Amino acid sequence: MTATINDAAAQASWPLVEAACRTAGLDPAGAEPVRIADHAIWAIPGEVVVRVTRPGRRAAAHDELRTARWLADHGVLAVHPALDTAVDLPQDRAATFWRRLPNHTVGHHEDVARLLRQLHHLPVPAHLAPLDDPARKARVRLEAVQHNGVVSEADMGWLVAYADDLADAWHTLAPGRAPAPLHGDAWAGNVARTSDGRAFLLDLDSAAVGPPEWDLTSTAVKVTTTATIAMPEYERFVAAYGGYDVRTYGGFEVMRGIRELRMVTYAIQTATDHPHTVPEARHRVACLRGFNGPRPWTWTAVPHPPGSPGPIV
Template identity: 30%
Template sequence: MVYTDIPLTDNILDTVAAEWGHRGAGERLHGGEESAAYRIGEVVVRIGSLGRDPAEIEWCNTVAATAARSVPEAIAPLPRADGSTVTVVAGHPITVWPLARGQWVDSEDPIQSAEAARLLARLHRALATYRPPPRPVRSFLEIGLDGTPSAHLPDPDLDRWLAEFTRTTRHQPLHGDYYAGNLLCHNGHVTTVLDWDEALIGPPELELASAALEFTDEVRGDLTRARTFVAAYHAESGTAGELDDLTISQLMRHRLRREAAYFDIAVARGVEHDEDDHEYHRRRLAAFHHFRP
């Protein structure tokens, strides 16, 4: 896995001390494809990618803060004196969050999978009535959701299906990148949901299917575990409607196609992936074809 290399500079440390009142040396935390996270005492400083619109991150942070009001596993960004949650240092957006301890969720563990599904249901319920302004920039998952043809893994049938599905479904705020790497567990139980940078307004069914993909057997195209994840979500009264196998498969394939586009864009930017990254990419491409209805 390629993680970004963004240093915690003295200017950033000085800004965090001045704006949030936290001082100390930084310890790099594991993970981060586009942003880097450093622990300073009992908070985490996240440094976003160069040039990313701070208004976009502020928008995402309001979604996180709204969820955190009623879902204890969701943590809210810490505000500055003026109430905002983002500042910019040398072109990098800076945010500060409470420290959450734990390790990444094991997507193969049935207990953690069920807990992740139930947590997603509670997040969707918490956000169902929230009406933020339009997102300043389209998110990763939004592109192509309206049926606009994609140059990556072209599939006119999928495009037409997405256009009709999106037109006829209810939309609400979503986490946007709900998978094991953005969930923490402690003593075998899911405790925290992180990283709201891809939050969006969309059909909750989209996020449910995307999340189910991360807890299923993608290689064999077997929907058994995906159905189990969806059933646990509905048992917790999530806001997404019932999903048949066609809907699960097509929404998963939309996610997989967007991942393929992201991979190619990263390559074009000069990102050098290791063999594990390439193997993961090949597996996800195969899944796109395996799940074809």
């Protein structure tokens, strides 16, 4: 690790990165943090990227490798494993190793749509589990941060109850499109666009089988909730997917609610390690609770902390 990294979350993940590399027979000397968010992602010499999960995500890491190989077999561009197996770590964590992509930028929304259209038409593989409760991720985060002081006890109680209501609503969703393979967290930040115009899917650990509408909702909320993309751009997304606008789906409000809640709980989780993000987390909670007027709300990306390796959203 370089001596100049002064971000506490990056420093905390370093011993795990070092241990995983040693176990895998790789030299971690000169490693640099790439992104410290839900997972800790580091680059090591040799064009390899190490991804260390949060606690409780070991099984998902092993499945992510299976998903990457399955996508490669079906011609879908995605990150590719540098090693075939994960290294198990304490606290039900794991580290996976990936080939570093060429120089790239965040994907376009149309890239997301094209990749999802391709993914949703693939046969369902045996290793993917059903998407049974996407609100669970928010509840897990709330349980982990309930005493961190970022939001009030009243807000926390409301958020937990709201998560439970959304979980119940998920199981009574209106009929939609046929179940398909899902990315599970499909948005432009999880797509990399290289200089030659190719687009690659990233972060495959949420892959599952379920309603295709779930993957499409992440981009739709950028119009309906946060107003971070303009309507013409969203219309190009819809066209690139094949003309289907998820906002017309009868279960969209439930899916939108779950996505919003996950965005809010991500901000609360981030504020635990980066206190300067507390105002944004509290602002999002107030919006969700109806204290800041109707949608769309003004949400900003959770800013990167001073001295950190880069943005955390």
